[in-house]
Amino acid sequence: MGAGQVVARIFSYDPAEGREPRYETYEIPRAREMRVLDALIYVVDQLGASLAFRWFCGVRRCGACGVQVNGRPVLACWEPAAEQMVIEPLPNLPIVRDLVVDHSGYDRVVDRLFPYLDRRDPYQSFPEPLTHGAMRIPHDLMQCVQCLICVAACPSWRIDGEGFQGPAALVQAGRFALDPRDALDRSSALARGLYDCCSCYACNDACPMGIDVLGHAVEPLRAACIKRGLGEEARHSHAFLDLIREAGVVTAPSLLLKTRRAGALARAGEGLKLARKGKFSLASPISTAEEIRKVQERMEER
Amino acid sequence: MRFAYYPGCVGKSSAAEVDHATRRLAARLGIELVELDQASCCGATQGWVTDPSLTLALNARTLAQAEGLGLDVLTICNTCYLSFTRTISRLSHPGELARVNHALGAIGLQYQGRARVRPLPAVLLEDVGAADLRRQTRRPLEGLRIAPFYGCHLLRPAPALGADDGRSPHWLEDLFVALGAEAVDHPAKTQCCGFHILMTNEPLGARIAARVLQSARAAGAACVGTPCTQCYVTLDAFQKAAERESRTRFRLPILHVAEVAGIALGLSGRDLRLSSHMVSPRSLGLV
Numbered sequence: 001m002g003a004g005q006v007v008a009r010i011f012s013y014d015p016a017e018g019r020e021p022r023y024e025t026y027e028i029p030r031a032r033e034m035r036v037l038d039a040l041i042y043v044v045d046q047l048g049a050s051l052a053f054r055w056f057c058g059v060r061r062c063g064a065c066g067v068q069v070n071g072r073p074v075l076a077c078w079e080p081a082a083e084q085m086v087i088e089p090l091p092n093l094p095i096v097r098d099l100v101v102d103h104s105g106y107d108r109v110v111d112r113l114f115p116y117l118d119r120r121d122p123y124q125s126f127p128e129p130l131t132h133g134a135m136r137i138p139h140d141l142m143q144c145v146q147c148l149i150c151v152a153a154c155p156s157w158r159i160d161g162e163g164f165q166g167p168a169a170l171v172q173a174g175r176f177a178l179d180p181r182d183a184l185d186r187s188s189a190l191a192r193g194l195y196d197c198c199s200c201y202a203c204n205d206a207c208p209m210g211i212d213v214l215g216h217a218v219e220p221l222r223a224a225c226i227k228r229g230l231g232e233e234a235r236h237s238h239a240f241l242d243l244i245r246e247a248g249v250v251t252a253p254s255l256l257l258k259t260r261r262a263g264a265l266a267r268a269g270e271g272l273k274l275a276r277k278g279k280f281s282l283a284s285p286i287s288t289a290e291e292i293r294k295v296q297e298r299m300e301e302r
Numbered sequence: 303m304r305f306a307y308y309p310g311c312v313g314k315s316s317a318a319e320v321d322h323a324t325r326r327l328a329a330r331l332g333i334e335l336v337e338l339d340q341a342s343c344c345g346a347t348q349g350w351v352t353d354p355s356l357t358l359a360l361n362a363r364t365l366a367q368a369e370g371l372g373l374d375v376l377t378i379c380n381t382c383y384l385s386f387t388r389t390i391s392r393l394s395h396p397g398e399l400a401r402v403n404h405a406l407g408a409i410g411l412q413y414q415g416r417a418r419v420r421p422l423p424a425v426l427l428e429d430v431g432a433a434d435l436r437r438q439t440r441r442p443l444e445g446l447r448i449a450p451f452y453g454c455h456l457l458r459p460a461p462a463l464g465a466d467d468g469r470s471p472h473w474l475e476d477l478f479v480a481l482g483a484e485a486v487d488h489p490a491k492t493q494c495c496g497f498h499i500l501m502t503n504e505p506l507g508a509r510i511a512a513r514v515l516q517s518a519r520a521a522g523a524a525c526v527g528t529p530c531t532q533c534y535v536t537l538d539a540f541q542k543a544a545e546r547e548s549r550t551r552f553r554l555p556i557l558h559v560a561e562v563a564g565i566a567l568g569l570s571g572r573d574l575r576l577s578s579h580m581v582s583p584r585s586l587g588l589v
């Protein structure tokens with residue numbers, strides 16, 4: 001490989017052909033400021049390869065060009081080309097052909113979350129009396145280009161769209177649900193899956209728009225569902241906080257006892273073995289319930 | 303070297319052996335640990351969504367206790383680390399700080415913003431130093447193929463150590479290599495272990511854990527090494543569940559950083575309570 005070259009191994013697959021997926025290797029002359037997208041375009045335009053990939057804007061606006069490069073989901077138009085690249089379709093999503101993935105599972109999830117502003121109060125005036133503070137979070141979420149890179153990075157997302165809605169759909173839901181003008185209660189639609197997020201921050205890390213997906217969408221939406229006590233998980237969350245208030249510390253057995261899920265301990269026959277190894281020891285409570293109560297009272301004062 | 307030691311709820315119950323190993327390791331290295339024995343739970347991920355203001359205030363209380371000792375906080379759990387750094391950053395806003403200190407006033411404490419939070423690997427690499435660790439090694443882990451597993455919260459949302467952006471960290475490798483082991487690269491090393499949903503959706507959490515175990519096993523690792531008590535519990539105590547969900551047999555011993563360092567520095571298996579592991583590390587032939 002010459003110094004001025006990029007070597008790309010690109011995933012190639014057409015489900016209609018019924019052959020196994022394979023990788024094709026291409027050598028591409030390196031250009032200044034070359035992006036992954038430039039390399040893909042070269043492969044088709046100059047090398048005459050048959051390769052399906054999506055792009056439209058070329059400037060991180062349309063969200064069409066998501067691919068996985070060397071194991072990391074990125075926007076092809078916003079990622080510098082590396083000297084050696086393995087380029088694959090975004091993981092976690094069904095493959096249409098080559099680098100093109102099917103977004104329709106995501107679309108269906110979003111549809112069920114009422115992705116529009118449902119206002120009770122009519123416009124008062126133009127411009128609307130909105131403050132920066134009140135719009136801070138929805139404004140961050142409005143930057144979303146629906147590229148599904150966060151979905152590709154999310155360990156909890158399942159392709160079938162059942163259960164967990166996935167980070168991108170929660171960003172769309174939050175964009176409206178957290179808008180001060182919105183009056184629609186989406187929490188029962190949300191509570192069905194949103195507790196499956198494992199708080200790993202992979203979405204934040206992957207998002208090309210730098211959106212605080214976990215802090216600005218998943219957590220506030222989850223907080224609203226917990227507040228309304230929706231789902232068994234809400235009971236779990238309240239039990240967790242009750243334990244902190246009562247004992248200062250939280251352990252697995254005390255939590256399971258409190259959520260009346262002690263049966264879960266014994267399930268699968270591992271409970272006893274775990275208990276023998278001391279895995280279910282109750283940490284001794286700290287003697288500070290009184291202190292915690294005083295702190296809480298003062299926090300609630302204003 | 304002295305630290306205000308915060309074992310965390312997992313370190314106090316399901317991973318009590320890691321807490322124990324940390325104390326033995328510290329003693330071996332001449333590090334004095336003053337336990338914050340009146341500290342409360344850090345709130346993990348639940349606290350910040352269920353009662354954020356109480357979580358903020360209680361963490362400020364813990365940090366104020368450390369400040370009272372004039373010490374930085376030492377953690378052995380990634381999420382405890384995150385929860386404290388989250389607290390510190392929220393309290394950089396004067397309004398929040400005033401509100402929290404008003405509450406802490408009720409119990410005679412004030413948060414000053416002095417205490418720093420240090421995860422164990424940072425103390426080992428930055429304070430003790432790789433060279434010193436290497437010198438103190440009594441039982442070099444030669445030939446031990448260990449898969450580093452970082453977990454999430456020492457990398458994301460902000461890297462706790464190392465100069466990179468948290469995407470291609472190598473400090474865990476550096477640590478294991480300093481202790482004489484061979485660090486085995488594998489694709490899932492910076493992914494999530496699944497801990498935070500194990501209590502509410504065990505099958506999903508176990509499937510996420512299985513991906514990590516699969517990744518380490520496919521790379522030919524003999525064991526996994528992690529800086530976090532939660533990752534340790536998930537990958538060890540829930541390994542059976544992960545095997546069931548993925549219909550794969552792993553039998554991979556999981557070691558916390560405190561245990562890896564403890565073994566290399568010559569502590570015995572009994573000292574480290576390795577018999578408390580669900581997947582016995584004895585097969586590694588180290589202790």
Ligand code: SF4
Nearest residue numbers: 154197198200201203
């Ligand atoms: S933080 Fe939650 S939504 Fe984001 S990637 Fe992790 S599991 Fe998915």
Ligand code: SF4
Nearest residue numbers: 144145147148150207
């Ligand atoms: S949140 Fe970020 S990564 Fe996810 S779809 Fe929107 S822009 Fe893409």
Ligand code: FES
Nearest residue numbers: 058062063065077
């Ligand atoms: S081509 Fe539009 S975002 Fe990349």
